[in-house]
Amino acid sequence: MxxxxxxxxxxKGKVHPTTxxxxxxxxxxxxxxxxxxxxSDSSVADSISSxxxxxxxxxxxxxxxxxxxxxxxxxxxxxxxxxxxxxxxASPQSKDLAxxxxxxxxISVVQDVVAIENGNLTSPIYSGKAMQTVSLNxxxxxxxxxxxxxxxxxxxxxxxxxxxASGNVTTAVKELxxxxxxxxDVSEANIIISGGRGMGSPENFSxxxxxxxxxxxxxxxxxxxxxxxxxxxxSMQVGQTGKTVNPNLYIAVGISGAIQHLAGMRSSxxxxxxxxxxxxxxxxHADYGIVASWEEALPxxxxxxxxxx
Numbered sequence: 001m002x003x004x005x006x007x008x009x010x011x012k013g014k015v016h017p018t019t020x021x022x023x024x025x026x027x028x029x030x031x032x033x034x035x036x037x038x039x040s041d042s043s044v045a046d047s048i049s050s051x052x053x054x055x056x057x058x059x060x061x062x063x064x065x066x067x068x069x070x071x072x073x074x075x076x077x078x079x080x081x082x083x084x085x086x087x088x089x090a091s092p093q094s095k096d097l098a099x100x101x102x103x104x105x106x107i108s109v110v111q112d113v114v115a116i117e118n119g120n121l122t123s124p125i126y127s128g129k130a131m132q133t134v135s136l137n138x139x140x141x142x143x144x145x146x147x148x149x150x151x152x153x154x155x156x157x158x159x160x161x162x163x164x165a166s167g168n169v170t171t172a173v174k175e176l177x178x179x180x181x182x183x184x185d186v187s188e189a190n191i192i193i194s195g196g197r198g199m200g201s202p203e204n205f206s207x208x209x210x211x212x213x214x215x216x217x218x219x220x221x222x223x224x225x226x227x228x229x230x231x232x233x234x235s236m237q238v239g240q241t242g243k244t245v246n247p248n249l250y251i252a253v254g255i256s257g258a259i260q261h262l263a264g265m266r267s268s269x270x271x272x273x274x275x276x277x278x279x280x281x282x283x284x285h286a287d288y289g290i291v292a293s294w295e296e297a298l299p300x301x302x303x304x305x306x307x308x309x
Contacts, residue, residue: 003030003031003085005036006087007038008022013041014047015044018091018146019048021149021152022088023051023052032056036058036060039061040061049160050157051153056159058163059163060163061162070096074100080163086098086140089146091188094143098142109141110123113148120133120135121142128266146187146188184217185235186236186243189217193217193220194222194253194255195221195222196222196225196253196261197228198254200254205221208253211302215305221237223241223258224256226242239262240263244264245264247269249269249270250265252273254274256281270288273289276291276293
């Protein structure tokens with residue numbers, strides 16, 4: 001077995017809970033786990049300082065980590081990361097970083113891993129229509145899909161060191177515009193409610209947002225909705241040409257269930273479909289189906305959820 005290096009997943013300047021899942025995955029791949037926390041404030045690492053399964057935490061401190069710059073992050077992390085198998089989350093940003101690190105080190109990359117058994121990695125191919133299993137014959141970079149592995153428990157006492165990564169960065173930090181909304185991205189959420197062209201207009205997505213606010217969910221969209229309305233950004237798209245998600249609960253509203261959309265969400269633990277067409281393909285994959293228009297179903301759902309919460 002070899003050493004494993006986990007790149008902590010950060011969200012809004014904090015260590016994301018999915019980092020605990022990466023630690024568990026790392027334990028299946030190697031006998032020593034080092035977690036690298038890229039940050040501009042070393043106190044960010046305090047939240048995982050007692051996580052079980054971690055042997056060492058390297059706090060990579062640099063102003064470049066205040067916002068994502070692909071080349072800068074790759075250069076800084078590569079300069080302080082030991083050799084071994086590098087593990088990242090399969091979020092869009094981390095998948096980009098994984099590919100860059102693999103190219104920089106001239107090692108293999110395996111994206112979107114959903115299972116690890118006896119050192120073998122399983123990941124979806126052909127838009128989720130099939131699964132491939134590969135084995136590694138050396139160092140590699142792998143990204144792990146969220147909500148697949150259990151999170152590491154508390155109870156550890158890893159060694160913590162702080163390293164200044166600034167001196168190794170030659171790429172200037174990009175000035176990024178802060179997100180106007182605090183709403184979760186679909187790739188990060190455990191609950192997602194998505195709308196399709198059946199919502200009628202982009203203004204009607206406000207009804208989905210109300211339910212999302214009640215549940216603490218993210219709002220997604222089908223490709224049909226994104227292609228039809230300029231007000232629905234591509235960042236919300238779930239599907240083959242959008243984002244692949246794996247939430248505990250996926251609510252599809254006014255979405256027919258084309259194969260392109262199913263490729264991005266069919267691995268959800270529970271799928272609830274709301275569609276006025278009883279023959280919509282989405283019902284073949286749903287755990288619960290409601291044959292009704294969104295105008296009929298969403299007010300009742302909102303009222304019921306508000307009473308429960």
